[in-house]
Amino acid sequence: MKTVSENIKNIKMIVKSMRNAVEGIEIVAISKTFGADLVFEALKCGITDIGESKIQEALPKFEALGDSLKGIKKHFIGHLQSNKAKKAVENFDLIQSLDSLGLAKEINRHSYNIGKKQNCLIEVKVSKEISKTGIAQQDIDGFYKECLNFPNILISGLMLIPPANEDIEAARPYFKEGFNVFNSLKSSFKNENFKVLSMGMSADFKIALEEGSNMIRIGSAIFGDRQYANQ
Ligand SMILES: *Cc1c(COP(=O)(O)O)cnc(C)c1O
Numbered sequence: 001m002k003t004v005s006e007n008i009k010n011i012k013m014i015v016k017s018m019r020n021a022v023e024g025i026e027i028v029a030i031s032k033t034f035g036a037d038l039v040f041e042a043l044k045c046g047i048t049d050i051g052e053s054k055i056q057e058a059l060p061k062f063e064a065l066g067d068s069l070k071g072i073k074k075h076f077i078g079h080l081q082s083n084k085a086k087k088a089v090e091n092f093d094l095i096q097s098l099d100s101l102g103l104a105k106e107i108n109r110h111s112y113n114i115g116k117k118q119n120c121l122i123e124v125k126v127s128k129e130i131s132k133t134g135i136a137q138q139d140i141d142g143f144y145k146e147c148l149n150f151p152n153i154l155i156s157g158l159m160l161i162p163p164a165n166e167d168i169e170a171a172r173p174y175f176k177e178g179f180n181v182f183n184s185l186k187s188s189f190k191n192e193n194f195k196v197l198s199m200g201m202s203a204d205f206k207i208a209l210e211e212g213s214n215m216i217r218i219g220s221a222i223f224g225d226r227q228y229a230n231q
Helices: 004-017 036-044 055-069 082-091 101-113 137-147 168-189 205-210
Strands: 026-030 049-052 073-076 094-098 118-125 153-160 196-198 215-218
Touching (some): 036 049, 055 073, 082 101, 094 101, 101 137, 137 168, 153 168, 168 205, 196 215, 205 215
Parallel strands (some): 026 049, 049 073, 094 118, 153 196
16 A cells, blocks of 8 residues: 555646646645544645545544644535534635535625635536535526625635546546636636636546646545545
């Protein structure tokens, strides 16, 4: 088994080799289900961004990591329930999964209360799957416009999760579509803060980068296979 350090080196090498496609690609190490010790190792290897998908799992881990998280950007990537918005606002630099107006209202309210402007990505749904979370592609302009009315939210881009498929090439059309939606919002609203396109995970990040992603969310390719406690 490869070590976290070797894995990170390898991913950085791949990203670097593709730099001609996109400038300034951010790697977010997704540490859900992995312990603070492994996160600490990743930070030692120069990882500057970490992502978690559950508040109740993230907070004790952040506490265990203490000062080693100084200057590290924390991303929330899971589905966020409105009643957990307060904790998310208090503990995360970027909420990648903004997917409803109700959630935006709660994020805005709690951010206002602590004098923060919360960075968020809108989760866009380009698939027709009913089960998928995210704002449907055809509603994204309207949703973005509504978000501009929340003074304590800063929308800095989009996040996309393609439908699960064993064939990684199946994700490509979704990434293409995500890139189109991203560019169309950029040119309609001309907002300089709108610049992040978060797409691509361990299996498909190369394809996502080829299709214009500038932020990849990598879990298992850095930390190894995930073991879920209830499986
Ligand atoms: C778990 C997760 C990832 C990382 O998945 P890997 O396949 O382990 O890289 C990325 N994004 C989201 C939204 C996730 O939930």
